[in-house]
Amino acid sequence: MSDNSALAGQKSDQKPDFPAGAPPPGLLALFLAFARMSLAGFGGVLVFARRAIVEQHRWMTADEFNETFALCHFLPGPNIVNLSMVFGSRLRGIAGGVAAFTGLLLPPTLIMMVLAIAYARFGELEVLRRILAGISCAAVGLLIAVVFRMMTPLLRRTDPLALxxxxxxxxxxxxxxxxxxxxxxxxxxVSVGVTYFLRRKVTA
Known part of the structure; x- marks a missing residue:
């Protein structure tokens, strides 16, 4: 994760283009944005991260988000944590990566400490077990929803090899x-080779 964060930090000096033409967010904005994602991320933060980054703030296009998430998916560790570091470092260097990382993990860590204490005392209650079962169903639904959203750019390009x-x-x-x-x-x-071949064919 550190190597990719360093690489992303080097790219941050180039100020990536934003679809809406907005300036890159500051450190506080990164912290607050990822804190809101983590607090809203019931069933997984990925759904809310994509919504905030692509649809709400327009800090990335759908294709850029998919490519960044694909990189983070193949790195060891939680995907969304990797994404916070890579994304924050891309915009504001190492400090941006730390701000996004802290915003993502600090609020839920504090909440889970309180919930862990409560669960240790009341975890055997049948009502609580039913509530957790219902939450798991909602989490699966959220995951399926974001998978279809991430597939949309690929389907629009109608690239048979990618599919x-x-x-x-x-x-x-x-x-x-x-x-x-x-x-x-x-x-x-295979995917890198196919992508290289196709892009070379288009530019030829």
């Missing part, structure tokens, strides 16, 4: 239950 690669990885991991590391060792070079 075939996406379907192949899904079948390999989700259906055939092949080891994740083995699938990635094949999928990453």
């Amino acid at each position: 075939i690669l996406m379907l192949g990885v899904f079948l390999a991991i989700g259906v055939l239950r092949l080891p994740l590391q083995a699938v990635l060792l094949v999928a990453i070079p």
